[in-house]
Amino acid sequence: MSEDVFRALADPTRRRILDELAERNGQSLFEICTRLVTKHGLGLSRQAVSQHLAVLESAGLVVSRRQGRYKFHDLNTEPLERVMNRWLKTDSPENSS
Amino acid sequence: MSEDVFRALADPTRRRILDELAERNGQSLFEICTRLVTKHGLGLSRQAVSQHLAVLESAGLVVSRRQGRYKFHDLNTEPLERVMNRWLKTDSPENSS
DNA sequence: ACGATAGGCAAGTAGCGACTTGCCTATCAA
DNA sequence: TTGATAGGCAAGTCGCTACTTGCCTATCGT
Numbered sequence: 001m002s003e004d005v006f007r008a009l010a011d012p013t014r015r016r017i018l019d020e021l022a023e024r025n026g027q028s029l030f031e032i033c034t035r036l037v038t039k040h041g042l043g044l045s046r047q048a049v050s051q052h053l054a055v056l057e058s059a060g061l062v063v064s065r066r067q068g069r070y071k072f073h074d075l076n077t078e079p080l081e082r083v084m085n086r087w088l089k090t091d092s093p094e095n096s097s
Numbered sequence: 098m099s100e101d102v103f104r105a106l107a108d109p110t111r112r113r114i115l116d117e118l119a120e121r122n123g124q125s126l127f128e129i130c131t132r133l134v135t136k137h138g139l140g141l142s143r144q145a146v147s148q149h150l151a152v153l154e155s156a157g158l159v160v161s162r163r164q165g166r167y168k169f170h171d172l173n174t175e176p177l178e179r180v181m182n183r184w185l186k187t188d189s190p191e192n193s194s
Numbered sequence: 195a196c197g198a199t200a201g202g203c204a205a206g207t208a209g210c211g212a213c214t215t216g217c218c219t220a221t222c223a224a
Numbered sequence: 225t226t227g228a229t230a231g232g233c234a235a236g237t238c239g240c241t242a243c244t245t246g247c248c249t250a251t252c253g254t
Contacts (some may be wrong), residue, residue, distance in 0.1 A: 125231090
């Protein structure tokens with residue numbers, strides 16, 4: 001929940017992950033993995049996706065809930081809304097780093 | 098006018114430059130340089146700022162107009178609007194890389 | 195209990211990206 | 225025309241980051 005929303009969005013793979021979660025919320029790491037490989041043809045390891053999810057989570061764009069041996073991930077668009085009114089002044093004057 | 102709006106936004110210095118232009122449009126390279134140094138205390142060379150402006154311009158976030166030996170830079174928020182409705186679906190369904 | 199599944203924790207590698215440095219071009223003022 | 229100003233080009237350095245590899249922990253089914 002920090003401030004590196006921009007840095008988190010910088011990577012195309014992470015954007016794909018957000019797309020994936022936007023289309024189908026509450027996926028596990030392996031679900032996201034296989035979907036990225038099959039639907040988008042990306043060849044990346046489980047660890048890669050895991051690290052991407054960590055970045056997204058620390059940016060507050062993804063929240064996760066542990067449940068048994070599964071960890072489900074949900075999209076959270078709230079940081080996006082806060083951060084985008086920095087130059088598009090359509091709302092409150094909340095600026096930051 | 099390409100597609101790396103996200104990558105352009107990833108760097109904090111570039112975000113500062115956008116802030117600068119949002120506050121005062123039509124600045125030259127040197128104006129932006131001195132403002133970044135004095136107001137934000139950043140110590141960077143002219144070349145650094147020039148390269149940042151090039152990135153912002155190729156992302157379509159900044160447009161420039163040459164005039165004599167000066168080159169003035171203007172903020173363009175239109176790519177931001179297009180790109181943000183990717184996960185915040187408040188508008189048209191325009192998605193991209 | 196055992197194996198299989200879901201995930202985590204480093205440490206290491208490779209490439210990209212931000213920044214510098216040095217030199218070159220172009221425009222204006224005197 | 226000369227000097228100063230505004231900016232561009234290209235190569236080189238250095239740190240960060242995306243990704244891999246190897247091993248470890250935890251939970252579930254049978």
